[in-house]
Amino acid sequence: MAQTQYAIRLEHVTKTFGGVAANQDISMQIRRGEILSLLGENGSGKTTLMNMIAGIYYPDEGQIYVNDQLADIRSPRDALALGIGMIHQHFKLVDVFTAVENIALGLPKGERFDLRRVRDKARAICEKYQFALDLDQKVYEMSVSQKQTLEIVKVLFRGADILILDEPTAVLTPQETERLFEVMRNMRADGKAVIIITHKLHEVLEISDRVAILRRGCYVGDVLTADATEASLTEMMVGKKVELDIERPEPKDPVRRLAIQNLTVYNAEGIKVLDDVSFDAYGGEILGIAGISGNGQKELLEAIAGLQHAAPGSDVKFFPPEREHQPMELLGKTPRAITEAGVHLSFVPEDRLGMGLVGSMGMTDNMMLKSYDAGHSPLVDRKAPQELAKEIKEELGVVTPDLNTPVSRLSGGNVQKVLVGRELAASPIVLMTAYAVRGLDINTSYTIYRLLNEQKKKGVAVLFVGEDLDVLLQLCDRILVLCGGRVNGILDGRTATKEEVGLRMTNLVKEDAEQ
Amino acid sequence: MTKATQTVHEPLLRIAKRDGIPFGKKVLVRAVAILLALVVDALFIFFVTGLNPLAVYGVMYQGTFATPVRISWALRDLATLLCVGIALAPAFKMRFWNIGGEGQVLIGGLATALTMVYLGSSLPAPLLFVAMFVASAAAGALWGFIPAWFKSRWNTNETLFTLMMNYVATSIVACMTNIMRGQASSLGTLNKATKAGWFPVLFGQRYTINIIVVLVLTFAMYAYLKYSKHGYEIAVVGESENTARYAGINVRRVMIRTMIISGAICGLCGFLIVAGKDQTISTTSAGGRGFTAIIVAWLAKFNTFYMALISFLLVFLERGASEIASAYSLNEYAADIITGVILFFILGSEFFINYRVVLRGETHKEGK
Secondary structure, three states, X not given: OOOOOEEEEEEEEEXXXXXXXXXXXXXXXXXXXXXXXXXXXXXXXXXXXXXXXXXXOOOOEEEEEEOOEEEOOOOHHHHXXXXXXXXXXXXXXXXXXXXXXXXXXOOOOOOOOOHHHHHHHHHHHHHXXXXXXXXXXXXXXXXXXXXXXXXXXXXXXXXXXXXEEEOHHHHOOHHHHHHHHHHHHHHHHOOOEEEEEOOOHHHHHHHOOEEEEEEOOEEEEEEEHHHOOHHHXXXXXXXXXXXXXXXXXXXXXXXXXXXXXXXXXXXXXXXXXXXXXXXXXEEOOEEEEEOOOOOOHHHHHHHHOOOOOEOOOOEEEEOOOOOOOOOEEOOOOOHHHHHHOOOOEEEEOOOHHHHHOOOOOXXXXXXXXXXXXXXXXXXXXXXXXXXXXXXXXXXXXXXXXXXXXXXXXXXXXXHHHHHHHHHHHOOOOEEEEEOOOOOOOHHHHHHHHHHHHHHHHOOOEEEEEOOOHHHHHHHOOEEEXXXXXXXXXXXXXXXXXXXXXXHHHHOOOXXXXXX | OOOOOOOOOOOOEEEEEOOOOOHHHHHHHHHHHHHHHHHHHHHHHHHHHOOOXXXXXXXXXXXXXXXXXXXXXXXXXXXXXXXXXXXXXXXXXXXXXXXXXXXXXXXHHHHHHHHHHHHOOOOOHHHHHHHHHHHHHHHHHHHHHHHHHHHHHHOOOHHHHHHHHHHHHHHHHHHHHHHHHOOOOOOOOOOOOOOOOOOOOEOOEOOHHHHHHHHHHHHHHHHHHHXXXXXXXXXXXHHOHHHHHHOOOOHHHHHHHHHHHHHHHHHHHHHXXXXXXXXXXXXXXXXXXXXXXXXXXXXXXXXXXXXXXXHHHHHHHHHHHHHHHHHOOOOHHHHHHHHHHHHHHHHHHHHHHHEEEEEOOOOOOOOO
């Protein structure tokens, strides 16, 4: 195979879904020995475009050239035969198999099944690119990062020399991200073409050589990363200048709203997921909660919201604005009882469509999820929710064909706008958000930060569970770090450093001088 | 750079999902499906049985529409099937797999029969009907409550549980009919002499009451699912229990309440069967409708008016098939194939309502 300059060349590629152009007349090139970032807002067509290269979709118009040969990619199998491998956001692994067995699954028909040879070849790949992977580990025992590594090894094993990674860092810790980038650089050095889709601009600037930008399905252009800044990339992506500074007003006379004492929670398997957690939350401030995913963040918020059973001895007190000397116990109350007691508690859960919203219902019906039971009529009132839906649609710019279109058909950013909009409309006293900007583009993310700051200024106590340390450090007044279900320090957001927070996320600090 | 001019063909046919389809087009797709089914059936009839397809279709039509009595029978069957469908709709909308319609109908019918036999001579007619109504609904509700309660307490599998409740109901009916018939060789018609607890003939029609009751239920269930708070709760629980808990819905209570309603309406169906149709009870009184109705409810996506249409279609095909079989002394399988083809095409048309097939070279500007 003659080595040519372009690994992939797209010419006038168009793909439409039911009258909406996801990709419109896109022509671009992907080079060997280069890491290319594909950048664009939610719904700008990045994943669709990559899916056409990977054989999941077939273009309506236009041609794809691989190694300067016109290619006809009808299936992922065709793509792999051409050396194209894609790592999707959702892994496709068999849980009860080991790493080697998963790699062996994709062997072509007719080839002799020889696990030892597979293991040898896989080990060689791991060594070459310095993957940290235990080939005999079962997938269900692996962390998200290990599973991702396995997916990459699997694709390399099948001979891919053009790799597409769809938001690979969304689920990784900063350290794991660093390791992934190391591997990507090794692959580049080996002459492979690597394409990465990501929303995080600082990662784009760190890892890639060139950035290609899509906006609303169209190809805007490409720039060398060396010539780009966060601001210039954002401008290309959004089409106008965007203020990239997160505001952090000083908290105005903070009042204690929540007092959490010795909160301990066991999960369904009887494992302690929250261990003796104590802290206070104040109105008028944003309390950030940092931690590696799965260190008790979810359970903490759910316990406060009445969705998790807490162990005896735990205590969550709410201080109502009118009777601040008369705190109210929240534990042991159902969500309905908490609402009926007049506690305005808004909660944006991590699982937007599986907990916060009903996917098959439209905006209107989702608006009344928490309020449908008001009043004594046995019938639901859809008038007020419809008004609210209309308002949110206009104020937050939710893109939906109709207020009754099932929200599961909306893009991720719009789904989150619906959810956040509803929770803010309930005029909360305490507002809890879990990964509020996960998977959202810059514009929507900044809209959410702005909304949270507005709530803070109104005197709302905001609990912000986040994963992007840069954002946590810019937005929050205090940052509580969770590690292994324990509070591993509460830091001042104005003085803390990224390293300090990152360290506390991974290592329990023994002498806890806080509090 | 070799063979740079090599051409690549787009696949001849591609399948694309539709975003929505106007009502008129939907009707058109279904009409075409039925037409095609009739054509395929005609080929089958002509080449396999050697009969004239049009004549066979005529006979099929007559199975339902030949005489006023047949129309009345068809309406009766439609009402019975639809009634079970209406009963199952809320349970399935809640994603509670109530496979126990059969048993709930039977136990409701048994309660009705027992009331007729033991209170038939002592209560005045209006009171007797009230007693039968209450007894049947209560019995069905109990049959719905038990699996729901176990699921809410111990998270038992409702599919197996409701299924097994069918066999329990069948056995109880067998046992009770043996007790009731005493020395007689069979149970026979209940209260034959007094006709106590028989639905009266209204407007010259034997089944008027059955039809009216089911008609009322059709509207009531439609409104219940669509406009009531209960209906909203059912929809949320069916979509995701986590979301329901998040919204402050008491999932256990909704589950139990909905299954009581579902079972009670099934019980009422037993009441209609015993008081308005058979005037007796046997282990086969439900006649498999508890299962057929699941198809009715799902196909209609729990819209009770669509359910009426689908029930009609099923009844029409069933009656047509048996009419063909007897008129031409055909093997029963042949008649089943004829109706099977029609069902196949109608179900298949759902695919074309949700997806469209794109031919090579066709661009998408015409869409929308």
